Amino acid sequence: MQLIKPLYWILVATCLAISPLHAAEDQHDDQDDHKEAQHEAPETKGPHGGLLLQQDGATVELQIFEQGVPPEYRAWVTKDGTPVTDDVDLNVQLTRLGGQEDAFDFAFQGDYWLGNGVVTEPHSFDVEVTLALNGKQYQWQWESHEGRTRIEADIAEQAGIRTAEAGPGSIERTLTAYGRLTTAPEQIARVRARFPGVITKVNVRLGDRVAKGDRLAQVESNESLKTYDLRSPIDGVVIEREISVGEIAGEQPLFAIADLTTLWAELQVFPGQRSEVAVDQKVYVKAEGVDQQATVNYLLPSPDNAPYTLARVKVENPEGALSPGLLIAGDIVVESLEVPLAVNNRALQSFRDWTVVFVQVDDTYEIRPLELGHSDGTLTEVLDGLQAGDRYVVDNSYLIKADIEKSGASHDH
């Protein structure tokens, strides 16, 4: 007997001791132990579904109630199991990212203690609850973060996350309409012979540029047999010439002189856009090789009862590069305003039901649900949810969204 055990152990030990592989080392790195105990969020839920804070017989059940009303704090206080309905000094202080503090005092509301004020989104803050009950002070503290993440500066840099300071901006919203270029009636002059007669001389050819008063042709009147000049009534280009020397000029127009230095774009504004378009709005006129600024000069109903309205826009054509009949696009500026606070559109991301930007405070990023106003292709006005001067993520904001959502951010109240 005495032999067996030692012998056994010696054998087992020699076999195993030579093994280079020792027990797999403990892999748990205790990563979860960073938080201090007192800062841990209370996990127990109370009978009303709120967080249950307990200390020495005193309990506070704290809930953010947001069904049908803006989010508000509701609390139920009990001492040794009996509900306390008066003589309580209950205080909740929220410290948000960036140091903003919200404080709530509570008043009894028949059924529960109601905090004064709205708990604004995001519900991400460090909570400190103090309770004075029967001359005794109780205190709880914990972190309640949502929509928040931390990214080291160098990694953010490497990942191409760039921030900008929120500030005022000018917003110019446009809508695009298409239409063809036309010439205005006042810019085409059709020249006829005042007295019928024989053309004795023609001075211009098709395409010639003429100034007002330039002689176009000479006609020998049938009645007086005098020769008189046909002169151009406007500056322009000869676009039609119907006669040659020797022909008889009668009633028909002989020349058409068009002034193409200004053309008119007739942009088609459809019913859905009509309410936004008005006279005097700025228009960016675009066609191949042309990009100029113009104004909506007139709005007129379209011919033949087509469902659209024509916005007539005067287009300068000093070089003659444009020609009537060309289709052009016009970006009509329907809204142009200076706003006190605007964010870059690239910064906007959807998050749950909100449109948010991510603000940066040191290495921490957090959602800011925004109430948005006017918007154009680059900037969007912010009505609420962000302060001027806040640094928000512009480039690669999707990365922050991805990072927050990947950890299964919860919205727990």
Added chain:
Amino acid sequence: MINAILRFSVERRFLTLSLILVLIGVGLWSFQRLPIDAVPDITNVQVQINTEAPGYSPLEAEQRITFPVETALYGLPDLSYTRSISRYGLSQVTVVFEEGTDLYFARNLINERLGSIKNALPPGLEPEMGPIATGLGEILMYTVEALPGVTQADGSPLDATALREIQDWIIKPQLAQVPGVIEINTIGGYDKQYHVTPSPQQLLQFGITMDELVEALRANNVNRGAGYIERNGQQLLVRSPGQLASIVEIEQVVIANRHGAPVKVSDVAEVGIGKELRTGAATRDGKETVMGTAMMLVGENSRTVAQAVAEKLETIQPSLPDGVKVEAVYDRTTLVDKAIATVEKNLLEGALLVIVVLFLLLGNLRAALITAAVIPLSMLATITGMVQTGVSANLMSLGALDFGLIVDGAVIIVENCIRRLSHAQHNGKLPLRERLQLVFEATNEVIRPSLFGVAIITVVYLPIFALTGVEGKMFHPMAATVVMALLAAMVLSLTVVPAAVAVFMGGKISEKESPVISGAKSLYKPALLVAMKLRWLVLGAATALLLVCIWLATTLGSEFIPQLDEGDIALHALRIPGTGLEQSIEMQSQLEQRLTAFPEVDKVFAKIGTPEVATDPMPPSVADNFVILKSRDQWPNPDKTKDDLVAEMEEAVTQLPGNKYEFTQPIEMRFNELISGVRADLGIKVFGDDMDQLLASALEVQEVLETVEGAADIQVEQVTGLPMLSVHPKRMVLSRYGLNVEDLQALVATGIGGENAGLIYEGDRRFELVVRLPEAVRRDIDSLAFLPIPLPDGSYVPLSEVAELELAPAPNQISRENGKRRVVVTANVRDRDLGGFVEEAQARIAQEVDLPDGYWLDYGGTFEQLQSASARLALVVPITLAIIIGLLIMAFGSIKDALIIFTGVPLALTGGVLSLWLRDMPLSISAGVGFIALSGVAVLNGLVMVAFIRDLWREQGDLVTAVVEGALVRLRPVLMTALVASLGFVPMALNTGTGAEVQRPLATVVIGGIISSTLLTLFVLPILYSMLHRNDRKHKAVEEATT
């Protein structure tokens, strides 16, 4: 019969020996054909049906493709179940058949069914079956890369499109010819396309619609053959070539005639090489790349095929343009070679150790060699058997082979022969006849116990055959191989061994009692006598040891299946649904840079999204990363464990924003993708029609589950979250403009998605000609509202006028199972028994969740397998034990003796448990197999010992003397079998090479167990025997007459 065989073997000893040559020949031939792989294939019998549907959203893919395909499969013979996913541009139906169904048969059936539904599918869509490959199929991956500074002929840098062209038209056609390769699957780069991108304004200018443009391109891009003409006896073929061949030619195509002037494509559109709307991308070391995966035909030898592909790659290299490099980044050969090297090393070292031990203990080189010869011979026989039964050689199947166990039978026979021969030779050299007779007798004396022993070891492997599913596929080959090896050894010890003894042990047999044995004997005798005096103490201690070990066993952790270390790391990088491919690539680049910074890492590459052949349909938000490690000697710290490295990597990459990770290994990852069942303990599937209702019900289920005690990691399958821009037609307004819904949809589809307008041929290469809006217009969704829609009268109307644009989340994929939509809620169980948890969950859900009509629940998950496995094992294990006892009773005709021998089993297990505990290893199936082997060895030892003691007792009549004498005589064989069996496993227990983790627990258990079992056989067994037989004054003759 045994007598007859034995006599034949001894009499016709030369004939018997010459049979060895046949065995060797057949064995070597089989060896050539033995499929070698690293791990057993655990894929089920499945066929994937992929239908590519460019532009289809998940909802449309499900409605138009998945549903008809699934419906067509109803009622297939041997169908186990179907599951499907519908995603952007893809419908994949996976058809799983019952185990054992012939894959080709299954594919034929499906092919036939698919043929019948061709008309039910939208035109142009073609369901295709996935490659005939299993989870082991991805044997080699390579990347195609341009060296820095390399340019194309026109001076532009060699981009992803050009590389993809090289892959598709130079590399792939050559690789696809390699025997055993079923598919070359490409991911990454862009399929080259010719893009015609009309400007909406220009179209409006000339009053041309997209349709007219597409039509014009189609109508001007055909070659026509026109028969032949016979002229002057000669035949002339007539042909009118009209195909477009270049960008310039495309630009010159006339679309229409306006006021006598032709409007050419170049007037309204840009033409250029464009990028396809791809569904997948590949990256390597932080940069985009083009990657090919060679997939192996099912049943091929992965090592051979991978080697062939790698060699082919080498020969392809010179045919590539200068500056383009193709490089294998993952090669299965490496792993297989490593695994095989591990097995080889273990087996060789084990065999050497066995031979040395035999020589030392037998003290006779010839005898040792004869015994050792059983090792290669039975190995060859086993290989033949493996080839015949289709078992591949891998870490699992070869992992449990212990030459010590295999030669046990032969050891006992040879030992006895030597002992008898040397005794007989004290009177001088024996004449031949007498010697043969002696050999026959000596063999016959011990053949029964050793045959029984082998039979018992074989029987104890039976429970392994009762495992099903993945566990079954892992361990069946192992059990099959061991049983084959044992049977082969058994046959050999019946035939070849006695024949060889008869032939080769003719000379003077000097049985030199080796100093080891005589030393052991001089220690053993007094020890045994003392032990017999203190028998109660010994028995008490043994019982106490047993109890301690039972308690110890419960404290050991457990793992179901051991993890084979593949040497490389794979990790899924998961991003939130809806993440775009380009965004993913950017995030991937940061991740890869971080990973390559590890000095242990050789290369990192990844597949993002879905490859060309959707063998693994992932959304663009998911990337499969492969981290190939350098060989250990290049590590800064070669002793760092892989677990440590993985932990370090995890820490490093977790800091990167936006990614979630799952670490795994390449083959493991592939298996998981293919098997893809619910991997949590409990999966509750909600079936029904409406996605919103399904999700609502699933959330209800989740809520109830959360309140069930023991529930952990509760998750609802993520089904929504893909942002979708919907263009809702305004029917009234459309009709006012004389448009219908289809016109609008066609315009949006062509404009955004693009429309195929034919093919451009460049030699063999063919590229799509696509019409779609310019990138700038497509991407600007703010301006999409102003997209002009041409009207029949040549005017236009903006999109916002006739349609409502809505941006809202939509299903990112629709999963179906057995032909019905489903959403899964999964949960794991902590600190509670699984059965109770599932019961409570079922009851609570039935009570508290109110499902609408037409919706139902199904419960699944690993709990099912665990339950069925334990149910089966609960039946099979007792039966096995009963069979063992039955065999023992048959052998001895005495229940008492049978039970005495049987006590060896629990006592042997104590050593196994202790050694596991000492090495801090968990209980696993591997360890379980070790315990099984151990029971066999324990019984074998006991059998031999008891048989001898009983014979002696019968001869001498004195129980105590018989016990002591018998025990002493059997000391040598017992020590020998124990030593060879345990030493044979020592290399396996100590090995750290690839695959060793599977074998280590097994070897550890056997070594520890054999040590305890030997001690117990040597001490407890004689004590028990003498105690239990104390009252049997006289031995009954009847008892011995049996067997």
